[in-house]
Each structure stands twice: as C-alpha cells, then as structure tokens.
Amino acid sequence: DTGVSQDPRHKITKRGQNVTFRCDPISEHNRLYWYRQTLGQGPEFLTYFQNEAQLEKSRLLSDRFSAERPKGSFSTLEIQRTEQGDSAMYLCASSLETSGDYNEQFFGPGTRLTVL
Amino acid sequence: AQTVTQSQPEMSVQEAETVTLSCTYDTSESDYYLFWYKQPPSRQMILVIRQEAYKQQNATENRFSVNFQKAAKSFSLKISDSQLGDAAMYFCAYRSAFGGGSNYKLTFGKGTLLTVNP
Numbered sequence: 146d147t148g149v150s151q152d153p154r155h156k157i158t159k160r161g162q163n164v165t166f167r168c169d170p171i172s173e174h175n176r177l178y179w180y181r182q183t184l185g186q187g188p189e190f191l192t193y194f195q196n197e198a199q200l201e202k203s204r205l206l207s208d209r210f211s212a213e214r215p216k217g218s219f220s221t222l223e224i225q226r227t228e229q230g231d232s233a234m235y236l237c238a239s240s241l242e243t244s245g246d247y248n249e250q251f252f253g254p255g256t257r258l259t260v261l
Numbered sequence: 262a263q264t265v266t267q268s269q270p271e272m273s274v275q276e277a278e279t280v281t282l283s284c285t286y287d288t289s290e291s292d293y294y295l296f297w298y299k300q301p302p303s304r305q306m307i308l309v310i311r312q313e314a315y316k317q318q319n320a321t322e323n324r325f326s327v328n329f330q331k332a333a334k335s336f337s338l339k340i341s342d343s344q345l346g347d348a349a350m351y352f353c354a355y356r357s358a359f360g361g362g363s364n365y366k367l368t369f370g371k372g373t374l375l376t377v378n379p
Contacts, residue, residue, distance in 0.1 A: 148305075156344075176365065187265075187352050187369030236306070239312070240365075250367060252298075253307040 147171060148254035151237050157259045160226055165223045166256045170239030177220050178250060179212060181205065182234040187219060196241060225261045234258075263288045263355050267370035274343045275378050281328075282338045282373045284353030291356035295329065295336045296367070300359075301349040309351070312336065314358065348377045 150169045158164050170177050173197050176225055180188035191210070192202045196217035206212075209227075214220040234255040240248040264287045274280035286295070297309040308314045312320045312329045320327050324344075340347055353370040 178366065180367075185371065187267075187354075187371050188367070190368070192365035193365060203366075249308055249311075249363070254303075254305040 147194060149237055149239050150249050151235075151253040151256050153256055153259045154254060155259075157261065159261050160229060161226055163223065163225045164227060165221055166237075166258075168220045168222070168237030168239075170219070171236070171241075171251055174239035174241045174247065174251075175217065176240045176242050176250075177214055178238040178240075179220070179222055180234055180236040180238065182255070183232075188236055191222075204232055224258075226231065227258075229260050232258055232260045263290070263293075263357070263368050265355050265370040266355050266366055267353055267373050269373045270371070271374045271376070273376040273378060274340070276343055276345060278343055279339060279341045280343055282340075282351055282353075282375070283340070284336045285361065286334050286336065286353070286355050288334070288355065290357055290359065294296055294356045294358060295327075295354070296354040297325070297327070297336075297338045298352045298354055298369075299347075299349045300372070301353065306352070310338065343377050345377050345379060347374055350374050 152167045178193040179191040181187040191206050197214050209225045212222045212261040234252045234257050237253040238250040240250045266285045293314045295312045298306045299309045300306040310322045310325050324341045326339045350372045352372045354367045
C-alpha cells in the first residue's frame with residue numbers, strides 16, 4: 146500500500162509527558178500537512194511543509210508543539226508537557242504540489258492521543 | 262477567515278434511497294475549491310467529490326453529486342441509491358484557489374454522521 150501512514154495509531158500518555166508522532170507521506174508528495182481533530186469537530190489545520198521547509202503554522206500550534214520534516218520525507222510532530230486538552234486525533238495529509246490545478250490532499254489514518 | 266457550517270449533525274437514510282447533506286460556507290474570495298470528504302469509522306478520510314468555484318456545472322461522481330449555489334454560498338451533497346458502505350462521517354471542506362501562505366489548508370465543517378438503515 147502506498148498511501149499515507151501514521152505511527153502509532155493510538156497513544157495513551159500521562160499529563161506532562163512528551164509524545165512524538167510520525168507520518169510517512171506518499172513517496173513523491175512534496176507537501177505535508179498536520180491537522181488536529183477533536184471529538185465532534187472537523188479537522189483543524191496545524192501546520193504544513195513544502196519539502197523540508199515548514200511554511201505555515203496555525204495559532205493552534207502552541208510552543209509545546211514542534212514539527213519537523215527532515216530531508217523532505219517523513220515528518221514528526223512532538224508535543225511536550227502534554228495536557229488533557231491535547232487529547233485528539235492527529236491527522237497527517239500529503240499532496241503533490243504542481244502549478245495551476247488544485248492538489249488533492251490524501252489523509253493518513255491518524256494517531257489518536259489520549260492524555261490522562 | 263473562511264468558515265464552513267454543516268447544520269445537520271446526524272442524518273439517516275434507508276438503503277437504496279437518496280439523501281442530501283447540507284453545507285454552507287462564508288468567504289470573501291472569488292475563486293476557491295469545495296470538497297466533500299468521507300471518514301468511515303476508524304478509517305482514513307477519503308475525498309468523495311470536489312467542485313471548483315469558477316465552474317458553474319455541478320460535479321458528479323457516480324452516485325454522488327453536488328448542488329453548488331455560489332451566490333447563496335451553499336454546497337450540498339446528494340447520495341443516490343444509498344449503500345450500507347456509505348455510512349460514515351461526511352465533512353464539507355473549503356480551500357482557497359490562491360496559492361501562498363496557509364491558503365493550501367483545508368477548512369472543515371463539523372461533519373454530518375450518516376447512518377444507512379438496511
């Protein structure tokens with residue numbers, strides 16, 4: 146399967162702990178996006194990368210959050226000192242940036258984070 | 262900022278019947294894309310159908326079609342001949358057609374949970 150993959154699928158942690166999620170995009174895709182989806186809500190944009198450059202960050206991404214995409218391939222999203230309000234599904238998506246037309250974003254299965 | 266509103270938290274339909282999911286949006290932009298995404302339980306989100314704002318013709322993909330009313334800023338999804346596999350959360354989403362900055366992000370509504378009854 147050559148779709149977007151995310152690891153782990155589920156993560157349970159205690160408040161105050163650090164967690165890191167990984168996203169592997171579709172191999173030729175140069176754009177990668179992170180979204181957060183809380184219960185009863187639609188996904189909300191967090192940040193995106195074009196290749197290895199992080200081009201935009203939402204105000205939702207507090208200082209405790211950091212994302213990287215070394216070498217423009219996989220990406221990691223780290224949350225430091227987790228809080229109960231961080232409990233959510235974290236979705237990764239990727240797209241192939243081409244000039245002109247829209248670029249469909251393909252989503253991964255998500256990582257569900259529960260902070261106790 | 263753009264907003265997307267889905268006013269139906271839940272909908273149900275009998276198998277083989279037709280159902281319409283509603284979506285309205287707010288934007289000051291003249292060119293943009295609208296999408297319907299399907300999120301089955303515990304499975305990843307997939308694109309169902311998209312509409313480009315500059316195209317007046319409503320998009321159709323097999324049993325799925327949209328009613329795009331640009332002036333009213335309305336974008337509804339019609340599912341014909343509903344199947345059990347259509348049961349899922351459906352999200353309406355907006356994306357600017359202008360590049361740069363966070364314009365590539367998708368802005369989603371809260372979703373409509375569709376149940377298909379056999």
